Amino acid sequence: MLNYTAGGLYQVTDGVYQIRGADLSNMTIYRTDNGYVIHDPLITKEASTASWEFAKMHLPAINGEHKITGMIYSHMHVDHFGGSRGIVESGDFAKDALIYAPKDFIKELADENVIAGTAMGRRANYQYGTTLDNTPKGIVDNALGLGTTRGEVTLVAPDREVVEREEVINIDGIDFHMINMPGAEAPAEIVLYVPQYRSLNTAELTYDGMHNIYTFRGAKVRDSLVWTKYLTELKLRFVDSGLVDNIHAAHSAPVWNNPETEVNEISQYMTLQRDNYGFIHNQSMRLANHGVTINDVGREIEKIVPQSQLNTWHTNGYHGSYSIMQGR
Ligand SMILES: [Zn+2]
Numbered sequence: 001m002l003n004y005t006a007g008g009l010y011q012v013t014d015g016v017y018q019i020r021g022a023d024l025s026n027m028t029i030y031r032t033d034n035g036y037v038i039h040d041p042l043i044t045k046e047a048s049t050a051s052w053e054f055a056k057m058h059l060p061a062i063n064g065e066h067k068i069t070g071m072i073y074s075h076m077h078v079d080h081f082g083g084s085r086g087i088v089e090s091g092d093f094a095k096d097a098l099i100y101a102p103k104d105f106i107k108e109l110a111d112e113n114v115i116a117g118t119a120m121g122r123r124a125n126y127q128y129g130t131t132l133d134n135t136p137k138g139i140v141d142n143a144l145g146l147g148t149t150r151g152e153v154t155l156v157a158p159d160r161e162v163v164e165r166e167e168v169i170n171i172d173g174i175d176f177h178m179i180n181m182p183g184a185e186a187p188a189e190i191v192l193y194v195p196q197y198r199s200l201n202t203a204e205l206t207y208d209g210m211h212n213i214y215t216f217r218g219a220k221v222r223d224s225l226v227w228t229k230y231l232t233e234l235k236l237r238f239v240d241s242g243l244v245d246n247i248h249a250a251h252s253a254p255v256w257n258n259p260e261t262e263v264n265e266i267s268q269y270m271t272l273q274r275d276n277y278g279f280i281h282n283q284s285m286r287l288a289n290h291g292v293t294i295n296d297v298g299r300e301i302e303k304i305v306p307q308s309q310l311n312t313w314h315t316n317g318y319h320g321s322y323s324i325m326q327g328r
C-alpha cells in the first residue's frame with residue numbers, strides 16, 4: 001500500500017524502475033546499454049511528461065544523457081498508452097527508437113476505444129468516479145491505483161506489433177522476450193521476460209486484487225479459463241524454474257523472493273492469482289450447468305469461495321467482484 005500512498009520512483013531491481021502512484025497505472029523503465037526503455041506511458045501526456053522528468057532527476061545519465069531507446073505498450077487499454085506523446089516529444093526519444101505493441105493492438109484499440117468508445121467512456125466515468133474531487137467525500141482510490149489523471153490522451157501508433165506468439169527483441173543491448181497473451185485481461189496484450197534482470201513483467205495478468213472478468217465499463221468479456229492457463233504457463237516456465245527473482249506489473253507493487261528463505265513467494269503469489277480465475281471459471285460453469293441463472297450465480301458463488309482465496313489480501317475484490325449480478 002505504501003507504493004500507492006507514497007507516489008514516486010521505485011527500484012524493482014538494479015536496472016528496472018517504476019513510477020508508481022502518478023496515475024492509475026505504473027510506468028516501468030528498463031535500463032539499456034545507452035539509455036532507457038519506457039513500458040506503458042500512463043494515461044495522459046501531462047502525467048507521462050512529469051513522470052519522465054521526475055525519473056530523470058534520479059536515474060543516472062548514460063553517456064551524459066537520458067536517452068529513450070524504445071517504448072513498449074503492454075496492451076490497448078488507455079492507461080497503458082495515453083501518455084505516449086509525452087514520451088515521444090520529451091526531447092529524449094532517440095531517432096531510431098521504435099515503439100512495440102502486442103499483435104492486433106490497433107484493431108482491438110479501435111474496437112474498445114472508438115467503436116464502443118463513447119458508451120464505454122461514459123460508463124467508465126461511473127466505474128472510476130472520474131469527476132469526483134480529491135476531497136474527504138470525493139475519490140478514495142480506484143483499486144488499480146490511486147486515481148486517474150486528467151489531461152490530453154494521446155496515441156503514437158506503434159512501429160511494430162509483435163505478430164508471433166513469442167518474439168525475442170533486442171532493444172539497445174537488452175533482450176526482451178515479448179509473449180502475446182490475448183483474450184485474458186485484454187484482447188491484445190504482451191508480457192515480458194527480461195533475462196538480463198531476471199524479471200517478469202506480467203502486464204495486467206496479475207494485480208494485487210481480483211480483476212474484472214466482465215467490466216462495469218463494458219470492455220470485452222475476459223476469458224477466465226484462458227487467463228488461468230496463461231498464469232500457469234508463466235508460473236511453470238519462469239517462476240517455478242527459478243528464472244526470475246521478481247515479477248512486476250502494470251499496476252500494483254512487485255513481488256520478490258526473499259533470498260534469506262527457501263520459500264518461493266512469487267510462486268505462491270502466482271498460484272493464488274491463477275487459482276482465483278480458475279475458480280471463477282469452473283464454479284460459474286458448474287453452477288450454470290446445474291441450472292443457476294445469471295442473476296444468481298454471483299450470490300451462489302460467494303458461498304463457496306475457498307478459504308485460501310478469502311484469507312489472501314491480493315485475491316480479494318477491490319476492483320472486481322463475484323457479486324456483480326446481485327445488483328437490482
Ligand atoms: Zn490498466
